[in-house]
Amino acid sequence: MLALMKACHPGPTLVVTATGCALAAMVGRGPGGTLLVGAAVLTGQLSIGWSNDWIDRVRDRATRRSDKPLAGGSFAPRVVAVAAFAALALCVPLSLASGVLAGAVHLVAVACGWLYNVRLKASPVSPLPFAVAFGLLPAFVTLGLPGGPWPAWWALAAGALLGMGAHFANVLPDIADDVALGVRGLPHRLGPTTARLGAAVLLVAASVLIALAPGDRGGVVSVAGLVAVALVLAGGLVGARRSVRRAAFGVTLGVAVIDVTMFVAQGGSLV
Template sequence: MSTSPALLLVRAAHPRQAVATAAVLAAAAAVSGRPLREVVLVAGTVLVGQSILGWADDLTDRPRDQRHRPDKPLAGDALDPGTVWFALTCAVLLVVPLSVAHGRLAGISYLTLLAVSAIGDRFLHARVLSFVPWMVSFALYPAFLAYGGWNGVGTDSPPTVALTVLAAALGLGVHVLTALPGLVHDHEEGERSFPLVLALRTGTPRLLVGASVFTGVATVAILIAGRTVGLS
């Protein structure tokens, strides 16, 4: 029994990461005191944005996935790349007005975040500087929330330096943790990403423990900073 193209598109969008990111950002918006309609707008914007990044990632990695991950929708003939390109284009046309609806500065922050993530994944994924787009994009999330508003009217309150730095640190930890399952294939492909370089020096088990602790500490520090210094 064949899977419908719609379900295959959802799978190619990295749905777990998309939903988790949208839920975390929406929760952060709610905790910061944003009204429900703005919380929903945050969740919708981030969900569309993360889907764009998921599709772009699978399109970029298609040749590699055909060698190592034939179960992925784009790796075989189950999902046509043209279908994904069409969905991605539609999502880009949707995410721009969604981002602008948060206000000018918030919209610029989020669209910059998406651009940095997509370009970084395309050009730095296999290099030792692979952590840079992750840290930069995560550092922009507080700006997206702090400047955010409704109906194109945002605020002029910048995010606190503490939360921006901690968010960047969280991005580093998340990058390492999400890269760990594919390090063997990365090594076979001759790549030298930042997590792979660390794993070759420390060993994967130690890197897993260290990255988990680092990410956990960064998460707790963000929660503490959010309660003390606040978002903006």
């Protein structure tokens, strides 16, 4: 069971699920609606994480990924495949429980994750599924409200930027191994230095957009949030000397937490 949970990419899964719950609570979905959003997002992320490890199992064995249970033969690949499709099956009714349009939007986001795993990971448009999936998360939350309002344009844009920044950051530790095995997404084609710069630019751009878009525009909270983002990025550069993988995830997690906190503290509205 522990190996199976490790194969679902628990860090990103929990971060995205917590972000969805925070947004749902913030817009007034209530305890029940927030729980429903969390369950839908969680099952969707579990399906994406498990399918990723299942599809990449041969490449992970070739590169001896010690952090991937299937690469070490901890259990049969069939177990992960069954878990991925079971989570996907659960995700459909849980998503549609927020409404047909909201559910469809979330299922498109989940489909983007699967499409990345199956096909787009090795293509020049590898950031596209991240942009669409993360950009649609605020829409899934707000479309479940009475009247089904779409979120503000900047919320969609900020989510897309944050998603692409996460993609650039998360591939950094594996660029050399990926290229050797023929996986050449956009960050791989740009090279490690440019990919590192791209991750920073995208994450900062998302933070600036969130800082300036809601209510008070540029107040003390915005300034403090942007300073915190800069410190997290600087800490990531230092931490990368010890572990690029941990630093990349830490930066993405830190910026995501700061962005959500900054938005909530500003009293901004998604709609």
